[in-house]
Amino acid sequence: MSSSPSRYSAFTPVRLADRRWPDRMVEAAPRWLSTDLRDGNQSLVNPMSPERKLAMFDLLVRMGYKEIEVGFPVASQDDHDFVRMLIEQDRIPDDVRISVLVQARDELIRRTVESLAGTPRANIHLYNATAPLFRRVVFGMTRDECRNLAVEGTRLMMKYAEATLGDCDLGFQYSPELFNETEPEFALEVCEAVMDVWQPEEGREIILNFPTTVERSLPHVFADQIEWLDRNLSHREHVCLSIHPHNDRGTGVAASEMALLAGAQRIEGCLFGNGERAGNVCLVTLGLNMYTHGVDPGIDFSDITEIRRTVEYCNEMQVSPRHPYGGDLVYTAFSGSHQDAIKKGFDALTVEAGEAGVSVDDLPWSMPYLPIDPKDVGRTYEAVVRINSQSGKGGVAYILSAWHGLNLPKNLQVEFARVVQAHADGSGGEITPTVVRDLFDEEYLSRTEITVPLGLGGRPLQTTLYVDGARFDVTGPRADAIRTLGARLAVWNVDVQMVHRTGVEAAAGSAEDREVAVYAECVIDGRQVWGVGLDRDVVAASFAAVRSALARAGETDAEGAGERAGESVSARMTLVG
Numbered sequence: 001m002s003s004s005p006s007r008y009s010a011f012t013p014v015r016l017a018d019r020r021w022p023d024r025m026v027e028a029a030p031r032w033l034s035t036d037l038r039d040g041n042q043s044l045v046n047p048m049s050p051e052r053k054l055a056m057f058d059l060l061v062r063m064g065y066k067e068i069e070v071g072f073p074v075a076s077q078d079d080h081d082f083v084r085m086l087i088e089q090d091r092i093p094d095d096v097r098i099s100v101l102v103q104a105r106d107e108l109i110r111r112t113v114e115s116l117a118g119t120p121r122a123n124i125h126l127y128n129a130t131a132p133l134f135r136r137v138v139f140g141m142t143r144d145e146c147r148n149l150a151v152e153g154t155r156l157m158m159k160y161a162e163a164t165l166g167d168c169d170l171g172f173q174y175s176p177e178l179f180n181e182t183e184p185e186f187a188l189e190v191c192e193a194v195m196d197v198w199q200p201e202e203g204r205e206i207i208l209n210f211p212t213t214v215e216r217s218l219p220h221v222f223a224d225q226i227e228w229l230d231r232n233l234s235h236r237e238h239v240c241l242s243i244h245p246h247n248d249r250g251t252g253v254a255a256s257e258m259a260l261l262a263g264a265q266r267i268e269g270c271l272f273g274n275g276e277r278a279g280n281v282c283l284v285t286l287g288l289n290m291y292t293h294g295v296d297p298g299i300d301f302s303d304i305t306e307i308r309r310t311v312e313y314c315n316e317m318q319v320s321p322r323h324p325y326g327g328d329l330v331y332t333a334f335s336g337s338h339q340d341a342i343k344k345g346f347d348a349l350t351v352e353a354g355e356a357g358v359s360v361d362d363l364p365w366s367m368p369y370l371p372i373d374p375k376d377v378g379r380t381y382e383a384v385v386r387i388n389s390q391s392g393k394g395g396v397a398y399i400l401s402a403w404h405g406l407n408l409p410k411n412l413q414v415e416f417a418r419v420v421q422a423h424a425d426g427s428g429g430e431i432t433p434t435v436v437r438d439l440f441d442e443e444y445l446s447r448t449e450i451t452v453p454l455g456l457g458g459r460p461l462q463t464t465l466y467v468d469g470a471r472f473d474v475t476g477p478r479a480d481a482i483r484t485l486g487a488r489l490a491v492w493n494v495d496v497q498m499v500h501r502t503g504v505e506a507a508a509g510s511a512e513d514r515e516v517a518v519y520a521e522c523v524i525d526g527r528q529v530w531g532v533g534l535d536r537d538v539v540a541a542s543f544a545a546v547r548s549a550l551a552r553a554g555e556t557d558a559e560g561a562g563e564r565a566g567e568s569v570s571a572r573m574t575l576v577g
């Protein structure tokens with residue numbers, strides 16, 4: 001640090017000893033306003049082009065936002081033309097209300113009102129800064145002058161609206177900018193003065209919007225400020241108490257949620273937290289935080305990837321891979337213990353659904369490390385587990401199961417995880433599901449060439465085993481082959497039982513392509529060795545599994561295993577499932 005922290009001081013909180021908000025719960029969604037096209041747009045390196053603005057507007061409408069701040073019409077010709085285009089091309093759905101922002105300056109207000117000509121409904125949003133620093137440094141105004149600026153701005157807005165907007169259903173919003181840094185009594189005084197002009201009553205709401213223009217305090221301090229307003233504002237039933245949190249301290253979401261408990265009824269923010277400096281509060285996080293508490297946000301987040309891509313296109317800015325709910329990596333576990341817990345979580349849900357005779361989607365979501373079902377926001381389970389050197393057997397087993405339909409017995413998971421770990425240690429990076437499968441095939445399957453045709457039903461079956469140096473061909477109709485193999489194994493004192501048998505859907509998915517995986521746990525020379533067989537025929541797969549184990553015991557291939565003359569071999573396989 002180039003200076004001392006003593007240059008800074010903590011924010012002085014409003015004293016609210018009997019605050020009630022900490023004991024409340026969020027039980028319903030607030031009204032939302034997206035300010036992506038205004039506060040978001042004004043903070044971009046390149047303000048949105050008309051095409052990008054329209055893409056954002058359409059996205060917001062599709063998602064279900066009913067209040068959309070579409071711009072600052074006097075800021076630029078583009079901003080003005082966009083508002084005109086929406087109105088003239090009748091692009092605003094009947095249940096959507098647009099709003100526009102303007103400073104409390106005569107000429108700007110007139111032009112802003114005019115930009116709305118012909119719209120059936122809209123809100124005009126007027127603001128001026130009320131905080132002491134701004135009164136002193138930016139405006140050079142006394143408190144009275146500051147209040148009068150807001151009052152005069154409201155009068156002018158009403159005058160121009162009456163002259164220009166005819167029977168437009170006009171709403172009004174006023175924001176004391178830097179509210180959080182304004183003396184609460186003064187913010188209240190200005191709002192009351194504005195209300196004296198607007199005269200809210202039944203059917204004539206006023207939106208009073210309280211921004212943390214620059215977030216400066218702990219979130220509970222903002223909540224106290226909002227509860228204080230909630231208690232002290234007059235015409236409370238005709239006031240929509242709105243908040244507009246920024247994120248300078250990284251606590252915009254917390255501040256919003258606490259303010260909601262404290263009486264806020266409406267929240268302004270941007271998708272994925274775009275906006276000035278560290279951004280406006282993120283509407284995606286707020287909405288999905290609610291959803292994961294069982295509260296319907298009233299916004300459609302079912303295709304979070306499409307939402308994110310559109311936002312990235314419009315803002316020409318990437319969303320962080322760590323961004324709650326929408327980031328690339330937020331549904332992914334690399335670390336072993338997380339993967340293990342997630343795999344067990346999915347297994348448990350599957351069992352529970354089976355027992356209850358319902359779909360997994362109908363069960364309450366209860367999953368280690370995943371606060372939301374990725375499917376609820378259109379993400380898949382495929383990326384839930386990804387493998388690198390931090391991963392463990394649970395993760396590897398998950399990949400084989402989810403991507404390749406191979407459900408390994410636990411001891412085999414342990415063994416194969418070591419193979420993957422050795423590869424990860426060597427490569428240093430991520431191991432894709434394809435590579436995991438290649439490693440698996442190389443370790444267990446490539447040594448088990450099976451002579452076809454294999455017996456399905458009464459068709460002939462043919463395979464070869466090498467045991468104690470002897471080559472043993474099993475051929476003939478299926479039943480004969482099994483009998484022959486059984487006899488030979490008995491002679492050689494090889495006790496064969498299948499440990500696991502798992503159905504595997506091949507990519508083509510037709511019944512004929514359905515393969516069966518057999519995992520054979522064998523004891524060879526006192527050493528436990530696993531073999532795996534994969535085939536459309538369970539007996540052929542079983543033979544292949546034993547042969548795979550024998551080959552692996554020989555550390556070369558099936559032929560090599562066969563050359564180990566004189567060694568005793570015993571294999572134990574138990575048929576299950």
Ligand SMILES: CC(=O)SCCNC(=O)CCNC(=O)[C@H](O)C(C)(C)COP(=O)(O)OP(=O)(O)OC[C@H]1O[C@@H](n2cnc3c(N)ncnc32)[C@H](O)[C@@H]1OP(=O)(O)O
Pocket residue numbers: 039042072074075076102103104105108127128129138139149177213276
């Ligand atoms: C916190 C927020 O996000 S507020 C929204 C901020 N957004 C924007 O500013 C984007 C759009 N703004 C613009 O395009 C331009 O600022 C314009 C077109 C509105 C005005 O442009 P200009 O008049 O050329 O310049 P500028 O913005 O610097 O004007 C500042 C003047 O307005 C005054 N002013 C600033 N805000 C307000 C306000 N809300 N109400 C009344 N006057 C204001 C300043 O005190 C200053 O006055 P001065 O010239 O007497 O010193």
Ligand SMILES: CC(C)C(=O)C(=O)O
Pocket residue numbers: 039101127175177178209211212213214244246
């Ligand atoms: C105009 C107001 C609401 C604003 O954008 C802010 O204070 O951040």
